[in-house]
Amino acid sequence: MRVGADTVLAAPIEDVWAIVTDPERVLGYMSGITRWEVLSDRPTGLGARYRMLFRVGAAEVGGLVEVVEFDEPCDFAWTSVTGLDHRGRWRLRTAPGGRTRVELRLAYVVAGAGLSGWVAERIAAPMVAAHVRRSLAQLGRLVEHEQLRAAARRRAARA
């Protein structure tokens, strides 16, 4: 099952990239994520590993994930090593007017569980989709507020 959402943010692509690839900031805007702990020596980049948890229904699912794509400043993708089988991807593209089109995708599989797995996958989809949409909205507020604050600092420096 794949869920995703996209939005356009009024910020340069590099600024958005800096935020979505920084493990320290994940808990600040990702809805539903309750843990995003660095397990590798390098905090980010290809091969970085995190222990993550994501609240869906009555459980926090997740496990060990590894960054498998780090294509600056466009694509950041991870895949699960243990725990729930899933992949996640931030897809950033420049948009007209110095803005950035941001897409977050989560794809998950409930493995080897027959009918209950099939049903669980579909029951969970709207919950995951709601978290994805809320995450994008929160990321948008965070990014755009930082742009406003930076602009205000520049104005203050000029004045």
Next chain:
Amino acid sequence: MSQAHATRSPSRNGHEPGDAPPRQDPPASPSLLGRAWRELAGVVGRRIPRADLDERDPDYIREQLPLFWLFSSLWFRGEVRGLGNVPDDGPVLLVGNHSGGNMLPDTMVFTVAFSTYFGVERPFYQLAHNLVLSLPGLSWLRKFGTVAASPENARKALSSGAALLVYPGGDYEVHRPSWESGRVDFGGRKGFLRLALEQDVPIVPVVAIGGQETALFLTRGERLARLLYLDRVLRLKVLPISISLPWIVNIGDFGHIPLPAKITIETLPAIDLRAEFGPDPDLDDAYDHVLAVMQDALDALAAERRFPVIG
């Protein structure tokens, strides 16, 4: 297990000879009832599986989790908080208050949450009453890591480095009347403290509310159980009477359909008995402390609830 014990008792769950009170058989009369009870005790005893920690099967748990997740999320609207209080690795004794009769709704909600939080790879065992493990059709519980409740099995699980969930209140607490839902009641059982001290593991209290609203539990039926010698034959202190679906009046609780009560579980910060009570803690002090901590948390959870069942 000594030879003498093995021949005296049909128990196969690893009880040391000193663990159980001296066995008092039902009246030695040649009455039909007496013989039937002895026969039943023998059957149950023979059916209790020998604890083999290797029977826990992570792949099986992983495959069953979606089904239990569905029940837990949709039927019980389960909410488990504070799992971060459980140390990330190493042995830990999870001590819960027990609710919900024999259908164990809070155990299911907690097991799903624990298994997804720490991954099915983390060894996690639960102690259950002999009778639960000897019932036909429940052998799958063993694949989830359920073993017969005995000090020997508990030691084995903890010394293997696993997390172990125990309900000291056992059958006594799980069948308390519904109006005592907000009370932690271990019935004075302190074995879990001795276990934690002996194995030198932290205790993590797991406080749950909602289970006692899945049916209307009326009485434990302790006198009835004594009258029928259930305590001596089956280690059952109770013969509970409740009003539950689909039986309406349910005597003995050999299964019922739980009402979809909201179940909220809070995992509390770990208690290190030796750090808090010195190298040789007094069991009564420690017992009072653990109970008080759990009762406080349960009071807070009870205060959050507006309506029975709905939550």
